[in-house]
Amino acid sequence: MSQPSAELIQLFQPVEEGLDAMRACLTGQLEETSGAVSDMTGHVSRFRGKQLRAALVLLSAKACGTYTAEHPSVAAVVEMIHLATLVHDDILDGAEVRRRVACVNQRWDNQVAVLLGDFLYARAFALSTTLSSRLCSSLLAETTRTLCIGEIEQSSRRYDFEVERETLEGIAAAKTASLYAAACELGARYPGGEVELGETMKGFGRDLGLAFQLVDDCLDLVGDSRVVGKSTGTDVQDGKVTLPVWFVYRDASTAVRAAIRDAYTRPNVEDRAALLKEVVDVRPGVDATLARATALLEGARARLAPLPETPSRASLEEITRFVLRRTW
Ligand code: FPP
Ligand code: MG
Numbered sequence: 001m002s003q004p005s006a007e008l009i010q011l012f013q014p015v016e017e018g019l020d021a022m023r024a025c026l027t028g029q030l031e032e033t034s035g036a037v038s039d040m041t042g043h044v045s046r047f048r049g050k051q052l053r054a055a056l057v058l059l060s061a062k063a064c065g066t067y068t069a070e071h072p073s074v075a076a077v078v079e080m081i082h083l084a085t086l087v088h089d090d091i092l093d094g095a096e097v098r099r100r101v102a103c104v105n106q107r108w109d110n111q112v113a114v115l116l117g118d119f120l121y122a123r124a125f126a127l128s129t130t131l132s133s134r135l136c137s138s139l140l141a142e143t144t145r146t147l148c149i150g151e152i153e154q155s156s157r158r159y160d161f162e163v164e165r166e167t168l169e170g171i172a173a174a175k176t177a178s179l180y181a182a183a184c185e186l187g188a189r190y191p192g193g194e195v196e197l198g199e200t201m202k203g204f205g206r207d208l209g210l211a212f213q214l215v216d217d218c219l220d221l222v223g224d225s226r227v228v229g230k231s232t233g234t235d236v237q238d239g240k241v242t243l244p245v246w247f248v249y250r251d252a253s254t255a256v257r258a259a260i261r262d263a264y265t266r267p268n269v270e271d272r273a274a275l276l277k278e279v280v281d282v283r284p285g286v287d288a289t290l291a292r293a294t295a296l297l298e299g300a301r302a303r304l305a306p307l308p309e310t311p312s313r314a315s316l317e318e319i320t321r322f323v324l325r326r327t328w
């Protein structure tokens with residue numbers, strides 16, 4: 001399992017040992033005798049992941065004083081579910097590159113990628129059933145339901161420029177923030193009890209995750225895929241009206257609105273993102289979205305106020321800043 005960047009290694013320092021245990025656990029879970037499956041899990045392991053969600057489990061536990069020997073396994077379950085969602089997401093989005101590595105649907109094909117996502121999801125739940133508390137499997141089953149609903153809602157709103165802003169944020173919260181919230185809540189609450197701290201950390205994770213997705217939407221629109229490390233422009237190609245585009249459309253004249261819709265519905269999907277940026281300046285929408293992300297991250301930091309001042313709490317605070325300045 002590859003390591004995250006130097007900046008994140010620094011932020012994850014308080015839970016270094018737990019992350020090593022999480023990686024060892026993950027590697028063990030992905031071992032298979034089938035050569036074909038091993039090739040694919042080996043490929044997924046080359047994804048240079050941030051392992052941010054796993055680190056959030058561990059940092060939340062340390063910051064709340066609830067860390068147990070089982071937390072690295074809980075973190076591995078969260079990370080495997082995350083990997084499963086990425087493999088499935090890249091099929092849905094027709095993506096080609098993820099973390100500078102060919103997506104599974106590209107390196108192999110969609111059929112096999114569906115099955116690998118299912119495999120990863122099955123391994124995650126198999127591991128969760130070995131834990132002493134059912135909290136991990138019950139909370140993550142509920143989270144997976146929410147993730148799927150978010151993706152289905154997103155798909156049903158494609159090409160819908162009249163969509164309410166709250167609906168768009170609700171989709172981002174469901175498809176992305178829910179797993180951040182679950183990671184932080186599990187860190188604070190596992191194996192049970194500590195409901196109040198769990199709620200605090202769930203709120204922290206939700207704000208952080210929503211901000212993360214809003215930044216992601218900006219990167220998809222204006223980021224350079226070589227820097228971001230994954231395919232960009234896929235939202236416009238797929239007809240997804242993300243928050244930066246929503247702001248731009250809201251403030252556009254009738255003629256420009258028509259040009260935006262035209263760009264979104266070009267028969268050659270590859271041209272759509274470039275055309276959109278030719279017909280309208282998307283920067284004000286990006287700035288408004290980043291302002292919203294900044295406010296969410298300030299709120300996330302404020303939620304940490306009841307926690308004692310520890311290196312783990314300091315890392316959680318710094319992660320909120322990382323989310324805004326990240327380029328990948
Ligand atoms: C970000 O999408 C959202 C996700 C990665 C969640 C996707 C969830 C699913 C496809 C449901 C999977 C269900 C199971 C059971 C595994 P994005 O496309 O905005 O992010 P990206 O820029 O990283 O591609
Ligand atoms: Mg995607």
Ligand code: MG
Nearest residue numbers: 089090092093
């Ligand atoms: Mg997607």
